[in-house]
Amino acid sequence: MQAITLTGKEKWAALGLAALGSTMFSAKAVFIKLAYQFDISSIDLMSLRMLMALPFYAGILWWTNRKKAPMVITRKDVWRIVLYGIMGYYIASYFDFWGLEYVSASMERLILFIYPTLVVILSAIFTKKKVTK
Incomplete structure (x- = not known):
């Protein structure tokens, strides 16, 4: 694996994005607690979160594949991705x-x-x- 070298401007941008991501991740619980005041279930709230995130993930997918040929994914791969997504993200988010x-x-x-x-x-x-270390 080749190391990535960042310029000074890129390092600050990466640091800023990491700080923003950590802050937003920490604030998520506060927003969820505020939403529970409106008598909404965990499933409904999680569904709204996933629907709001979908355009961002679609944009990231488009951005990363815009200059190169898209990867070919087999039907078996699709089922594995779905299974891992349910096990790794959906269940953890639900809990x-x-x-x-x-x-x-x-x-x-x-x-x-x-x-x-x-x-x-x-x-x-x-x-x-x-x-140990």
Whole structure:
């Protein structure tokens, strides 16, 4: 894999986009809690989120494929993508939205951001292996 070299302007743009993404990701729980005041279910709210994100993902798909031939995807690949999308995104998002019906936005963010640390600690406890660098 070849390393990507960024100019000074590109580094600042990348840093800005990363900061914006982190901020928006953290603010998501606050917006969800505000939406729950209008008596909406987790499924309905998640569907609205996915519908609003669809044009952005379609635009990204178009932008990345505009100068080159599109990849050929087999029917088997399509089913795998759908299955992985359901398992990896839909179920995780559903539990995230559902959990926000019961806990505060700040608690949900705390749990989400310390999850990798919890996995390492529980893995060390149950596998009885020492945590290394």
